[in-house]
Amino acid sequence: MAEIRFTRRSVLLRSGLLAAVPVLGAVASACGDAAEANRGAAAQAASTAAPSPTPAVPNGLQRLPLPEVAPPVNGRPATVVQVELETREIPALIDDNVGFVFFTFGGTVPGPMIRVRQDDIVELTLRNHPDNRTPHNIDLHAVTGPGGGAKYTVVNPGQSATIRFKALKPGVYVYHCAVPPIPMHISSGMYGLIVVEPPEGFPPVDREFYVMQGDFYLTGQRGQPGLWQFSLEKCLAEQPDYVVFNGSVGALTGDRALRANVGERVRIFFGNGGVNLTSSFHVIGEIFDRVALEAGSLWAENVQTTTVPPGGATIVEFTLEVPGDYVMVDHALGRLMKGASGVIHVEGPENPGVFDVVVPGVSLSSGH
Numbered sequence: 001m002a003e004i005r006f007t008r009r010s011v012l013l014r015s016g017l018l019a020a021v022p023v024l025g026a027v028a029s030a031c032g033d034a035a036e037a038n039r040g041a042a043a044q045a046a047s048t049a050a051p052s053p054t055p056a057v058p059n060g061l062q063r064l065p066l067p068e069v070a071p072p073v074n075g076r077p078a079t080v081v082q083v084e085l086e087t088r089e090i091p092a093l094i095d096d097n098v099g100f101v102f103f104t105f106g107g108t109v110p111g112p113m114i115r116v117r118q119d120d121i122v123e124l125t126l127r128n129h130p131d132n133r134t135p136h137n138i139d140l141h142a143v144t145g146p147g148g149g150a151k152y153t154v155v156n157p158g159q160s161a162t163i164r165f166k167a168l169k170p171g172v173y174v175y176h177c178a179v180p181p182i183p184m185h186i187s188s189g190m191y192g193l194i195v196v197e198p199p200e201g202f203p204p205v206d207r208e209f210y211v212m213q214g215d216f217y218l219t220g221q222r223g224q225p226g227l228w229q230f231s232l233e234k235c236l237a238e239q240p241d242y243v244v245f246n247g248s249v250g251a252l253t254g255d256r257a258l259r260a261n262v263g264e265r266v267r268i269f270f271g272n273g274g275v276n277l278t279s280s281f282h283v284i285g286e287i288f289d290r291v292a293l294e295a296g297s298l299w300a301e302n303v304q305t306t307t308v309p310p311g312g313a314t315i316v317e318f319t320l321e322v323p324g325d326y327v328m329v330d331h332a333l334g335r336l337m338k339g340a341s342g343v344i345h346v347e348g349p350e351n352p353g354v355f356d357v358v359v360p361g362v363s364l365s366s367g368h
């Protein structure tokens with residue numbers, strides 16, 4: 001049985017040869033740079049600012065980098081896949097001028113996408129960065145075993161642990177930290193997706209995207225400048241300050257919008273880290289051609305909105321017929337004002353046979 005290694009060093013040596021490897025390597029590398037910059041900015045603020053009930057936003061604090069979607073497995077035979085994930089505690093922007101101390105896998109929210117196929121043996125090493133302050137672990141919902149791996153992967157800063165598991169069933173599974181208080185670790189950003197493809201793989205599409213929703217609870221208020229910690233009180237009350245896609249308000253809008261072209265078929269791997277809110281995932285102006293209900297083996301067709309619970313995921317696929325900006329939302333739309341939106345920017349020729357403007361009304365910047 002051939003062996004695939006997901007280590008950062010092997011990525012550089014073998015990129016292009018091993019499908020999923022380059023992505024994890026690229027993510028880890030990009031995150032390292034941002035993490036260092038953000039840690040430096042935070043340390044600078046800590047050393048220069050007087051104690052204050054409203055901690056200043058460190059100069060130069062950035063948003064976290066975005067994780068890439070891992071490439072398809074492409075129907076290769078089952079093998080051994082080695083995965084390395086590093087936990088990092090990183091201050092970063094969750095909104096303009098609003099900092100938050102994120103807990104992350106690999107320096108991104110969500111963490112790197114792991115992508116394997118059914119019957120692969122996954123050897124996963126979890127490292128806890130020595131600069132971190134707390135222990136972490138990993139519970140993968142694709143794992144059949146104690147704690148989904150969490151029981152044997154608790155690692156203190158500077159330590160690592162390794163587990164092996166067989167990817168028994170295809171699907172899209174959430175992984176997350178499960179160190180108490182578990183809601184704190186998850187709701188500080190410690191979640192991601194592991195995609196387990198069926199042996200034949202997924203049908204080819206033109207573009208794939210990786211999006212995860214999460215709700216965030218800050219010791220400050222929404223929009224209040226500062227560098228904030230996690231608020232357990234707000235989390236237990238289930239009153240998030242922010243509900244966002246991919247780690248921050250506007251992470252997938254403007255220059256960071258997802259991009260596609262008219263005529264293309266797209267697939268979104270969408271997960272919900274939670275920790276509290278169930279998502280009513282919807283793309284304004286589109287109908288999902290098909291949806292893998294709860295990311296399982298049952299596909300539904302012609303779906304407007306699909307339910308994704310915390311710790312759950314889905315796959316949605318649709319074809320783009322008309323150019324424009326298509327806004328991904330949680331259709332519990334109060335959350336739109338807490339940041340839950342992202343844009344798929346679609347370019348290409350108009351298609352008046354599908355959509356046309358006869359007499360325009362006034363223009364709004366967004367919405368239905």
Ligand SMILES: [Cu+2]
Nearest residue numbers: 136137177185
């Ligand atoms: Cu943790």
